Amino acid sequence: MTMKVVRGNYVILSLVCLVLGFMLSFSYEYTKSRVEKRTITDKQWNKEYEYRQLLIQSQKENQKLKAELMSKQEKVRKMEASLADKKKAYSDLATEAEQLRMYIGKVKVRGAGVEVTLSDASYIPSEQSATNYIVHEQHVLKVVHELLISGAEAIAINGQRISHRSYIVCNGPVIEVDGTQHSAPFTISAIGDSNVLASALTIAGGVKDQLTGDHVVVDIQQKDDITLDPIFHTNRE
Amino acid sequence: MWLPVIGFIIGIVLGFSTDWRIPAEYANYLSIAILAAFDTLIGGIRAHLQNVYDENVFFTGFFFNIILAASLAFLGVYLGVDLYLAAVFAFGVRLFQNIAVIRRIWLAKWMEKREKS
Numbered sequence: 329m330t331m332k333v334v335r336g337n338y339v340i341l342s343l344v345c346l347v348l349g350f351m352l353s354f355s356y357e358y359t360k361s362r363v364e365k366r367t368i369t370d371k372q373w374n375k376e377y378e379y380r381q382l383l384i385q386s387q388k389e390n391q392k393l394k395a396e397l398m399s400k401q402e403k404v405r406k407m408e409a410s411l412a413d414k415k416k417a418y419s420d421l422a423t424e425a426e427q428l429r430m431y432i433g434k435v436k437v438r439g440a441g442v443e444v445t446l447s448d449a450s451y452i453p454s455e456q457s458a459t460n461y462i463v464h465e466q467h468v469l470k471v472v473h474e475l476l477i478s479g480a481e482a483i484a485i486n487g488q489r490i491s492h493r494s495y496i497v498c499n500g501p502v503i504e505v506d507g508t509q510h511s512a513p514f515t516i517s518a519i520g521d522s523n524v525l526a527s528a529l530t531i532a533g534g535v536k537d538q539l540t541g542d543h544v545v546v547d548i549q550q551k552d553d554i555t556l557d558p559i560f561h562t563n564r565e
Numbered sequence: 566m567w568l569p570v571i572g573f574i575i576g577i578v579l580g581f582s583t584d585w586r587i588p589a590e591y592a593n594y595l596s597i598a599i600l601a602a603f604d605t606l607i608g609g610i611r612a613h614l615q616n617v618y619d620e621n622v623f624f625t626g627f628f629f630n631i632i633l634a635a636s637l638a639f640l641g642v643y644l645g646v647d648l649y650l651a652a653v654f655a656f657g658v659r660l661f662q663n664i665a666v667i668r669r670i671w672l673a674k675w676m677e678k679r680e681k682s
Binding site: 338343347350353354 | 609
């Protein structure tokens, strides 16, 4: 009887102890996990905030740098473009200068064109009227003007290049071009579109007809290759 | 004699090895229940030492106190009154009183033993 009671005692006590132990450890575990969670959360929160701030800061910096980079790239691109433009302009200018040199006769030019030869009339009826049968400077001028109007790019008289500053004057029996005397026959070479030049000269009632009317023998020849020497500044400063 | 200790250890192991977790709002009930369990256990030890121990009283008191404390806390939550504080107070005071009684009894026994020897 006593043994039984004691045993029952122990069993019940054991059960109570089991429940108590379970509750204790469970509560301990639970509290620990909760506290851990909370402390970790607190720490993490602080750290996270810190890192977030850092991240935001670096992102801001990145953004700023990116914007700067973009603006700089834009600048570089603009500079490159302007450089290219300048280069192009330079080369254009060089080409233009070359062309202009060609126009003003500083360099040798070569191309297709026409050659107009003005000769005195072969038959002169009388000595008095001889002056009506020879080539005068106005005839040469007419031809030169006509050629210029028709788009001649370079003109030479008897191989002497004339420029926009040239003069052609009558000097007795000869014609003086820029201080150099030339005698008949005069060969006027012009570089340009040979067809246009030739047809401009030979148009009905045009220069050729007028010259022929003045008893000048006009010979127009289209040439594929005419070379004109540059102007020599012999008589001009 | 070793059976309660073994039971206690098994309970602890079980508590540590359980995976399920109670929601945070029931943490109060758990603490109250633990307090009640402690109170009952200490009260039982005191009764045993004073030779007024009753198995049925102890056994029913253990679970009844736990349930009552939890119910009180539960009611307190729904009434907006911190009734679990009453349980904490009551159990705490009784816990200290019982422990004091146990200490005195043990002290008296020890003194008696020393005088004898």
